[in-house]
Amino acid sequence: MAGPSGMFVYGIVPADVEPTEDAVGVGDPPGEVTAVVHGELAALVSEVDLEQPVGRPVDLTAYQELLDGTAAVAPVVPVRFGTVVTGTDAVHDLLDAHRDRFRAALDELDGRTQYTVRGRFHESELMGALLAENPGAADLAEQVRGQPEAASREQRIRLGEIISQAVELRREAETRELVDVLGPVAVTSTVRPPGHEMDAMHVSFLVDVDRADEFAVVAEEFAGQRRELVRMRLLGPLAPYDFVDAHHLAG
Structure with missing residues (x-):
């Protein structure tokens, strides 16, 4: 990636949930979707170029398709579209700071x-x-x-x-x-x-x-x-x- 990069955060899932191999992220070209695990939780993320605006209709579609597909097989807490953090450490900080709220939300959404x-x-x-x-x-x-x-x-x-x-x-x-x-x-x-x-x-x-x-x-x-x-x-x-x-x- 040519310019400075960050992590686009899609949603929060249980730690044992992983994106499918064909999961498509946002950006041009689309970033690879991965899971950053922190204790019992994980965040679905992909790397994005910070110099490239993320907000095209195709980006929103990718965001929704990833979350809807994940929700079909596991509970997921969507994170607001357009949320980008500086890197993996910041993802860990996000999961740690809101651990109890994320965990409670996932429990409530399980099977729904x-x-x-x-x-x-x-x-x-x-x-x-x-x-x-x-x-x-x-x-x-x-x-x-x-x-x-x-x-x-x-x-x-x-x-x-x-x-x-x-x-x-x-x-x-x-x-x-x-x-x-x-x-x-x-x-x-x-x-x-x-x-x-x-x-x-x-x-x-x-x-x-x-x-x-x-x-x-x-x-x-x-x-x-x-x-x-x-x-x-x-x-x-x-x-x-x-x-x-x-x-x-x-x-």
Whole structure:
């Protein structure tokens, strides 16, 4: 490696876990993924050039694929993407400083995996439903139809405010019902903030591996009941990104 190097840290695992031979790290060219063992713990790391920024989409994909693949066979505590330390000694220091927290997190995550449910409203169907439920909004929509924006600016602003509030309330209701339905087949859940104005839900669930099939069936049934209004996706199994606080420790 031409320039000064550091260690990119992916996640924390039990000491007996090793990366597969085909594991691909971040960087260009990708670094070899290895395990730095410290007592009962190990950190999955790869060497990176400190003069080369790490943050390309391909780097994030490599980070996620490594952690998701590891989580399929062993508990793993993801470390925040982009965490780079100066070398092997610094990795040992990280593992030593947070030994108890890492060990407790690994114990809690053993035999569990993350699934994330994302849903987005079909905009035309949602707008139709909202206008049917709100005569005032429907009247404003009729007033601005075919009118120049400048001439109907006030009505458009009021209509936008009404629709925005209605979408937020509908999102809260959809999210609440999703958690009520999937909660009994999950260990716990966490609601993520919407990333788009038409997002209907974004919730991550921690699921016992031996109930993963049951969870998927219940999620599919829920999605089927809403497919006219919401397009849903089930992502997983994933590393437990949303259920550990250790990924905030470094960097």
